[in-house]
Amino acid sequence: MSRIYSELNNAWNELDHEMETFKVFTDDIWVGMVGLGAGTAETRIRRQTIQGYSATDIDQNASEVVDNSCCPKENNCPPGPPGAVGLPGLDGTDGPNGVDGMNAPNNAALPFSLDKTGECFHC
Known part of the structure; x- marks a missing residue:
């Protein structure tokens, strides 16, 4: 019995040393x-989402705004008013060209007709 106790104690001590x-x-x-400035909540610089990592107008004191250390994680308050409208985005790229139309049969002989009132109508 003492041998088992001794082996367990040795294993326990070895595990403590490894830990x-x-x-x-x-x-x-x-x-x-931390010495290299790895991203901690206090030291990282926030970027503008729209401009990605190439943002030029970054708030250098953003960590002061993002101090959530005293706030509870669950917040049951209603959302605040929406923020200001952002800058307009860039124009998108042109879409692909459409399919060429088909040649129609010669319809030059069809008569021109007006609507029932005898006047032109606007589509």
């Missing part, structure tokens, strides 16, 4: 990432 080594390793990686 501590892993924790130190991941903490070092995290410090390195």
